[in-house]
Amino acid sequence: MVSQSQAIVRQGKIPPPRPASARRRHSRAFWRRTLAGYAFITPNFLAFVLFVAGPVIAGLALSFTSWDLLSPPVFVGLKNYNNAFFVDPLFWLALKNTLYYSLLTVPLGIVVSLALALAMNQPLRGIRFYRTSYFIPVVCSSVAVALVWKWFYNTEFGVLNWILSWFHVPAQGWLTSSGWAMPAIALTVIWKGMGYNMVIFLAGLQDVPQHLHEAAAIDGAGSWARFRYVTLPMLAPHLFFVLVISVIGSFQAFDMVYVMTGGGPGNATQVYNYYIWQNAFQFFKMGYASALAYVLFALICGITLIQVRYLGRRTHYELG
Amino acid sequence: MAVKAVRAKPAGTILSSRPWRTARRAVIHALLILVGISCLLPFIWMISTSFKEPFQVFTFPPEFIPNPWSIAGYQKIFTIAPIGNWVLNSLYVASVITVCQLLFSSLAAYAFARIQFPGRDVIFMGYLATMMVPGQVTLIPGYILMKYFGWIDTMSALTVPFLFGSAFGTFLLRQFFMTIPMDLEDAAKIDGCSYFGIYWRIMLPLIKPALAAVTIWTFMGAWNNFMGPLIYISSPEKMPLAYALQLFQSQHGGEPGMLMAAATMVMLPVLVLFFFTQRYFIEGVTLTGIKG
Numbered sequence: 022m023v024s025q026s027q028a029i030v031r032q033g034k035i036p037p038p039r040p041a042s043a044r045r046r047h048s049r050a051f052w053r054r055t056l057a058g059y060a061f062i063t064p065n066f067l068a069f070v071l072f073v074a075g076p077v078i079a080g081l082a083l084s085f086t087s088w089d090l091l092s093p094p095v096f097v098g099l100k101n102y103n104n105a106f107f108v109d110p111l112f113w114l115a116l117k118n119t120l121y122y123s124l125l126t127v128p129l130g131i132v133v134s135l136a137l138a139l140a141m142n143q144p145l146r147g148i149r150f151y152r153t154s155y156f157i158p159v160v161c162s163s164v165a166v167a168l169v170w171k172w173f174y175n176t177e178f179g180v181l182n183w184i185l186s187w188f189h190v191p192a193q194g195w196l197t198s199s200g201w202a203m204p205a206i207a208l209t210v211i212w213k214g215m216g217y218n219m220v221i222f223l224a225g226l227q228d229v230p231q232h233l234h235e236a237a238a239i240d241g242a243g244s245w246a247r248f249r250y251v252t253l254p255m256l257a258p259h260l261f262f263v264l265v266i267s268v269i270g271s272f273q274a275f276d277m278v279y280v281m282t283g284g285g286p287g288n289a290t291q292v293y294n295y296y297i298w299q300n301a302f303q304f305f306k307m308g309y310a311s312a313l314a315y316v317l318f319a320l321i322c323g324i325t326l327i328q329v330r331y332l333g334r335r336t337h338y339e340l341g
Numbered sequence: 342m343a344v345k346a347v348r349a350k351p352a353g354t355i356l357s358s359r360p361w362r363t364a365r366r367a368v369i370h371a372l373l374i375l376v377g378i379s380c381l382l383p384f385i386w387m388i389s390t391s392f393k394e395p396f397q398v399f400t401f402p403p404e405f406i407p408n409p410w411s412i413a414g415y416q417k418i419f420t421i422a423p424i425g426n427w428v429l430n431s432l433y434v435a436s437v438i439t440v441c442q443l444l445f446s447s448l449a450a451y452a453f454a455r456i457q458f459p460g461r462d463v464i465f466m467g468y469l470a471t472m473m474v475p476g477q478v479t480l481i482p483g484y485i486l487m488k489y490f491g492w493i494d495t496m497s498a499l500t501v502p503f504l505f506g507s508a509f510g511t512f513l514l515r516q517f518f519m520t521i522p523m524d525l526e527d528a529a530k531i532d533g534c535s536y537f538g539i540y541w542r543i544m545l546p547l548i549k550p551a552l553a554a555v556t557i558w559t560f561m562g563a564w565n566n567f568m569g570p571l572i573y574i575s576s577p578e579k580m581p582l583a584y585a586l587q588l589f590q591s592q593h594g595g596e597p598g599m600l601m602a603a604a605t606m607v608m609l610p611v612l613v614l615f616f617f618t619q620r621y622f623i624e625g626v627t628l629t630g631i632k633g
Contacts, residue, residue, distance in 0.1 A: 065506040162607050164567055
């Protein structure tokens, strides 16, 4: 761009800058660009500083204080972090529940949506219909979905228990028993998210070059071998992406838990994000909640970095 | 998005014989239909329940076809709840956010992609760095900021922080602007077109598909937002629909017919939008997902 503007100057379309100005280091075009650039980003940038960057720093500062919103905040050093790690048993419980929730939702969610994508990457009739129906749960409000599933899971009048009664499975209190509540929420979350992941996988599958399949087939590879050694490696970037966002998403679960169980029964579905919200807006422990949020931030960063380090590297295959 | 066929099958093996292929296809269809039913069943159940009177709701085994069909649930919502307000609140919040965000995000995205100015790359790195930060980190400082502005329990708390664009939307649109060849822009520049003119008349029309995807996902996100109203809004008449639904549950949890009618009404606008703009929804996933 610089050389081009100089070229325009040389062609004489724009009057050349006065030659004697040794102090003037930049051309008029430079200032015009700078002004335009800042004019374009200013609204966005100010809002970013005020509502994102500022709060991120303020959150860290708050995590070293004790504050109930009524009296002024008091600096307490690392006490909040100390409390979380060594005093508060609910912190560990919430963390454990969140890990359990991740383990339930992430692997199964990926396997189901990958299977769907593989099935749909075939010359079949009605693909559009299937895709639409799998995608409907994705676009619906999580609160509405949670309410519908709550009714679906209803112990006495719910459809699930009715279907299971055909197979002589006794009625379960899906959301009211501490053993089933978390798997029940996980199933709803997988159900809601599988259409999204499926679309990503399907896009990936359609990018796998046909000639690789043909070459493998000529070398005598069966369908499993072609899946394992052609499709899967070619799909690795998509798998990696879905894995990373699913893990991050699972650590931030909130809406479904709030509506379906409210963290109960007992503390069976007390997940980390719910515990942060409770501390901040029910117990008004703003400092402690900020510390919890920063621990979550560190956790997410750590887990994502591990994934990038150990998996991200293996996901690049150049095509000759 | 066209679904391409995988045609490479090794010739001559038993697996490629005709009956086998038909059987295989039938199995795949059966599985896809089963999953399709499981995707739709909860919604069918919701709609069916929403047209039932209380005495029809509590039956086991459940009846999928309401007998008789009743709109009492819908009528009752309108009489006991300010549902018109809720719908208007949601529409207001979602449209204002979508329109403003589209404008300001695309402006910034264009500058980040195409205008060379000092400090640009440092600022953009700042944007990228915060995209990793989970929303919980900014939740409490954000709340305190709103309190300081005196916006607790007002619509401003739900809209203003999102009006000027998001780091994510800016990032996404920037990636799109980057893919457009420079030639067009250069020609316009030589003709004396201003930066704003280039952005408005040349670049924006070229990224329409991306704008459509961002519009839809932004609108949907704002319509379905739950955490924001939960923290900021306490007066029932100021609540957006998706959040009010939760309040409704705590007050009328014992009336599934009415509750499901309310849930249907929350989902309906987004579903209608989805059916008419499905392509952009699905393109949006692949755009935001991989290429973004």
